[in-house]
Amino acid sequence: MTARHPQVWLPTQFCRLADLPPGLDYARWDGRSAFPTDPAEVEFYVPPLTKDIDIIAGPLAGMTRLRAVQALSSGTDELRSALEHLPREVTLCSAQGVQAAGTAELALTLALACLRGIPESLRAQDREEWDPQTFSTLYGRSVLIVGHGAVGSALEDLLTPFGCVVTRVGRRGRDARQGPVHSVARLPGLVEDADVIVLSTPLTAATRQLFDAGLLARVKDGALLVNVSRGAVVDTDALLKEVHGGRLRAALDVSDPEPLPAGHPLWTAPGVLITPHVGAFTPDLWPRLEALVRRQLARFAAGEELENVVTR
Template sequence: MTSTARLLVSDEPDDKIGQEILGKLDHVSIVTYDPNQSALSITQQSAAIFLPPYRGSHRPIPLVRQISNLKMVQLLSAGTDEYASHVPSHVVLASARGAHAGPVSEWVLSAILAQFRQWPTLVRYQDQNTWAHRKFHADTLAGKRALIVGAGAIGTAVAGLLNAFGAQSTLVASKARNGVSAASDLPTLIRGHQVVVITAPLTDETRGLVGPDFLAAMDDGALLVNAGRGAIVDTNALVAELRKERLRAALDVTDPEPLPPDHPLWNVPGVIISPHSARTVPGTNALCYSVAAEQITAFLAGERPSNAAR
């Protein structure tokens, strides 16, 4: 594709950096749109490449079918499951895989440390003006074993951070490769790990993967950390285990999401929840758009983008 390609880019404040980064590419013309609008103009409909916004990327899904010249949908997320069923099969669908590794792995480490060092308990004592010496039981990461389900950029980054704290990681992906076990081996891998981290994408194979049997196989007192997708974990099964106080959890994603105010997950013991915000730190949107620019550049050069899902 050598002629000028129209890129449909969100006009929201978080996406201004995207307009700047993408505007520097050769053979492109930036056309902005409002992700909350219900209809596109003729000019917007003629775009070849569509980019959902950095925040609330699901909002413009209905607009996809209005883009008559659509050749590529470039997401800013690490996965493509949100758009996969809405993008025609002949259209390239690519993610910003790799951009989130730093921020999300940092969140995973912070969540593990918060639970191991009992910060939620300490904050509650602080709210009561209580000097909680010897009133809580902290633990250390040193010498612990972590099972990381999802051996992409995020999972690999998590393993690196845990290694620095003296923890040993077992990485699992859909297929085995050097230093990485296959998902088919999971039933024999779960026991013996004090931390289980989910960084896998949501697929037909991973949906409901962490169900009653998986949770039952986890060691007593083990910590489940989900930074992947909420639907990978069976929420009802997790609530049951947390109510028994056999497991602990740290969740950035839930099923359903957003989590309703009256959902039992809010009030079971041993869980901390963040609102799907693991990646949300300064500079992440620029990282996402930089990866998007690389994918789009490859596409415009007639190559298959490295993050293309199909």
């Protein structure tokens, strides 16, 4: 009798994913069609790359043999919540680091665009008005990076030519390659001196609305808040109050709610630049994700510890 191989579901987006480890049975699912095999046979699940948690979580209840889930995003808050309802232990892994370069690049782009008045210039262009103004610069500015993981570290490398004074904040105080990382408990004092604050921290119970009305009130006048993490790290109502008062500016690749609905006051808030959660999505993303999945499957087939374990 032929031994049963562990069943693996892969997303159909990985059309070029080949040279997969032997000893596993593979099926592909696009998140919309009927399930390719019985979910009860699946032991390793790589969900489709989508922001719709309902699609990702759809087959979970039927995956009674599930042992590991490899997310295709660095943020796993919603998927983690879905897995907590399962009556068995499942290892959840993130794609931490895979998306760091693109996300860090967008954070830098957003900061430069806001500081140099690119949104104002585009609006003047739409009006066909020649409207020269003097804007700020990133050179020599103090930058506070909240969440000094893969994205925060990559961003700091990109900031090097600008001569910025970088301060790092993480969940706990530690020493990193680029210098000391302060604990999040130091934030109330650190935000007072920052010209630019970049949020690249995961969304957890501890970071949900971390930047609430009280913390935003301590941010120095004229500072720029750049959020490339998750929208719920910031209290949206409190941020709206600050930008409408003209005290702060914001550049947001993420929002709360998300997607941002038509008519939401963030769309027309003064001093706010919005991009639709696109930081990680570059042409280089797919081969990086495929390489990660291939490594994880090889580890799984060999019974080895997986990379980027978030929780069990």
